[in-house]
Amino acid sequence: MTSAILPSLLSVRDLKVHFAVRGPFNRRVGSIKAVDGVSFDLMPGEVFGLVGESGCGKSTLGKTIMGIHRPSEGEILFEGQRIDRLSPAARRAVRSRLQYAYQDPGASLDPRWKIGRSLGEPLVIHTDLDAAGRDARIRDILEAVGLPDTHLDLYPHEVSGGQQRRVGLARILTLHPRVVILDEPTSGLDVSVQATVLALFRSLRATFALTYMLISHDLAVVRTMCSRVAVMYLGRIVETGPTEAIFERPRHPYTRSLLAAIPKIGGVRVTRDFWLQGEPPDPGNIPSGCRFRTRCPKATDLCAREEPALSTLGQGSVACHFPD
Amino acid sequence: MTALLAVEDLSLGFATEAGFASVLDRVSLSVERGRVVGLVGESGCGKTTLARAILGVLPRDQARITGGRVWFRGTDLLTADPEVVNRTVRGRAITFVPQDPFTSFNPLFTVGEQVMEILKWKSPRAAALPAGRSWLPAVVSRYPADRRRADVDAVLELLDAVQLPRPDQLLRKYPHELSGGQRQRLMIAMALLPGPDLVIADEPTTALDVTIQAQVLGLIRRLASERNVAVLLTTHDLGAAYEICDAVAVMYAGQDVESAPVDRFFANPAHPYTKKLLASLPRADGSAGGIPGEVPGLIAPPGGCRFHPRCERAAGPCFEARPPVEPLESGHWVRCYHPHREAP
Numbered sequence: 001m002t003s004a005i006l007p008s009l010l011s012v013r014d015l016k017v018h019f020a021v022r023g024p025f026n027r028r029v030g031s032i033k034a035v036d037g038v039s040f041d042l043m044p045g046e047v048f049g050l051v052g053e054s055g056c057g058k059s060t061l062g063k064t065i066m067g068i069h070r071p072s073e074g075e076i077l078f079e080g081q082r083i084d085r086l087s088p089a090a091r092r093a094v095r096s097r098l099q100y101a102y103q104d105p106g107a108s109l110d111p112r113w114k115i116g117r118s119l120g121e122p123l124v125i126h127t128d129l130d131a132a133g134r135d136a137r138i139r140d141i142l143e144a145v146g147l148p149d150t151h152l153d154l155y156p157h158e159v160s161g162g163q164q165r166r167v168g169l170a171r172i173l174t175l176h177p178r179v180v181i182l183d184e185p186t187s188g189l190d191v192s193v194q195a196t197v198l199a200l201f202r203s204l205r206a207t208f209a210l211t212y213m214l215i216s217h218d219l220a221v222v223r224t225m226c227s228r229v230a231v232m233y234l235g236r237i238v239e240t241g242p243t244e245a246i247f248e249r250p251r252h253p254y255t256r257s258l259l260a261a262i263p264k265i266g267g268v269r270v271t272r273d274f275w276l277q278g279e280p281p282d283p284g285n286i287p288s289g290c291r292f293r294t295r296c297p298k299a300t301d302l303c304a305r306e307e308p309a310l311s312t313l314g315q316g317s318v319a320c321h322f323p324d
Numbered sequence: 325m326t327a328l329l330a331v332e333d334l335s336l337g338f339a340t341e342a343g344f345a346s347v348l349d350r351v352s353l354s355v356e357r358g359r360v361v362g363l364v365g366e367s368g369c370g371k372t373t374l375a376r377a378i379l380g381v382l383p384r385d386q387a388r389i390t391g392g393r394v395w396f397r398g399t400d401l402l403t404a405d406p407e408v409v410n411r412t413v414r415g416r417a418i419t420f421v422p423q424d425p426f427t428s429f430n431p432l433f434t435v436g437e438q439v440m441e442i443l444k445w446k447s448p449r450a451a452a453l454p455a456g457r458s459w460l461p462a463v464v465s466r467y468p469a470d471r472r473r474a475d476v477d478a479v480l481e482l483l484d485a486v487q488l489p490r491p492d493q494l495l496r497k498y499p500h501e502l503s504g505g506q507r508q509r510l511m512i513a514m515a516l517l518p519g520p521d522l523v524i525a526d527e528p529t530t531a532l533d534v535t536i537q538a539q540v541l542g543l544i545r546r547l548a549s550e551r552n553v554a555v556l557l558t559t560h561d562l563g564a565a566y567e568i569c570d571a572v573a574v575m576y577a578g579q580d581v582e583s584a585p586v587d588r589f590f591a592n593p594a595h596p597y598t599k600k601l602l603a604s605l606p607r608a609d610g611s612a613g614g615i616p617g618e619v620p621g622l623i624a625p626p627g628g629c630r631f632h633p634r635c636e637r638a639a640g641p642c643f644e645a646r647p648p649v650e651p652l653e654s655g656h657w658v659r660c661y662h663p664h665r666e667a668p
Contacts, residue, residue, distance in 0.1 A: 053533035190366035195614030261538040263563030271542035
């Protein structure tokens with residue numbers, strides 16, 4: 001990787017997160033390998049996209065980085081420091097610089113608190129600003145996300161979904177983080193609102209010098225936002241590279257099928273002959289060898305025996321025995 | 325040509341604490357036999373309410389229909405005898421595929437029991453009603469064994485048609501044992517079992533992943549043409565509408581604004597709202613339009629064309645009266661005083 005040349009802001013090394021499956025008498029009968037050996041580096045200023053279908057482990061990965069889940073193996077470094085086994089107090093110091101934007105801001109805001117109070121809470125916890133200082137900071141941020149001051153006196157249910165997103169983002173930005181992990185930032189939004197929210201992400205990134213890690217299943221959003229993309233399937237990264245390279249020339253059969261599945265308005269209708277059959281296998285019972293082989297048209301005996309490693313190909317890397 | 329379903333100037337509202345919300349304002353829509361019609365619009369535009377009004381499943385104490393007709397095979401469902409509609413139309417000639425395959429099954433019964441429960445009442449092999457015993461409460465009515473056997477065969481055949489693996493084992497499973505894609509396939513099968521003329525699919529793929537969505541949309545399209553069933557697909561996903569629809573109708577804030585055959589719709593949108601909606605789709609170069617402002621509240625909606633507060637072309641009559649239908653070519657119409665016209 002390029003970590004020798006440029007210091008990466010966040011690096012994840014061979015991370016594994018396994019959840020135990022318990023049977024009768026709390027006996028461990030198996031494990032769900034939600035994240036199973038993932039490594040990547042996040043460079044300052046970039047927008048890194050993590051895509052995959054539901055159950056592929058992308059949100060677990062994001063939450064593990066935040067310390068919500070404990071990694072089973074591997075390490076996470078933030079600004080050069082190990083953060084995966086920190087004490088709660090040390091963790092809190094990191095958290096103001098590494099923030100997580102939840103999927104549904106409507107559910108993550110307290111319905112009984114006015115928006116102003118929700119926005120002030122992180123400042124009470126992480127800073128020693130007085131009430132006037134907090135108020136000034138909140139008003140600055142609110143202006144940056146494009147909401148009027150009057151919203152401070154509203155309850156979350158009184159504003160629309162797009163505005164709740166802005167409030168969620170404002171709450172994160174009050175602490176001036178360096179890295180923001182955006183988990184499905186546009187799910188549940190209408191396209192006309194989505195477009196304005198994405199424009200906001202872009203302008204905030206420029207204003208506050210942010211680095212984003214964007215977790216999404218929406219490839220169109222990832223394509224417009226990200227400079228680099230990693231595709232996950234059943235807990236592993238199967239392909240990674242610059243956005244253009246991935247979208248112009250996907251090498252892994254899974255990436256190809258994902259891209260083929262997006263409806264292209266004005267183009268050929270994909271549903272006429274969509275070739276990918278079946279559904280992802282149960283993450284508690286992962287196939288031997290390559291995880292994708294049960295759905296892959298190119299699978300051979302080699303794929304059943306050996307799991308392909310992520311190896312460099314062209315501008316990116318791909319984990320496939322027979323890449324295109 | 326008479327359409328299978330024709331909604332004419334349907335107006336409907338809900339009584340709320342804050343006042344009467346006008347959710348549908350003189351909406352018209354028609355669906356022809358064997359065609360897939362997409363009803364698109366953003367959340368809150370009234371597309372699901374319209375779908376439910378056609379089915380007649382809106383809460384009676386809150387929803388008030390203030391005008392219009394719903395013609396289905398020549399009868400007005402709003403004025404017909406509710407008992408007859410329930411017996412012969414709802415769940416039989418018109419069926420429904422819900423948005424969320426996760427909450428639409430009862431978790432306590434196997435999917436087989438739930439499928440057979442429908443067929444007990446709505447099977448195409450059943451007589452209109454068990455004559456002479458209709459006074460019996462529904463739970464005590466028998467399911468005749470010979471019909472049950474025929475129905476089970478029909479179920480297995482249809483589960484095969486929606487590409488569910490090992491149908492006989494599947495029927496013994498509980499809903500939580502199935503994936504989202506499998507549950508939605510099963511919902512589609514259940515909607516087709518009574519042999520309907522029209523299937524109303526309410527956002528059938530929003531809860532699914534993109535590869536599963538492509539499979540399920542392909543399935544709906546194929547089954548609709550094979551079985552000559554009309555489909556009314558409500559969706560906010562313009563890509564999904566493009567994939568499988570023959571025609572598309574757009575709604576905004578409770579009004580119908582434009583309707584066109586699918587290729588014309590995406591190539592030459594005429595209404596300013598449609599045009600902006602299409603421009604909001606994310607593009608590879610990172611540019612995306614978006615529409616300034618927000619969808620208006622429906623308790624006191626803007627007068628005239630409800631889009632006028634967000635429309636840059638709004639002038640004169642737009643503030644006063646709802647625009648009349650302006651026919652363009654080949655089945656394309658728009659409700660706008662200042663539509664985008666093609667360059668000659």
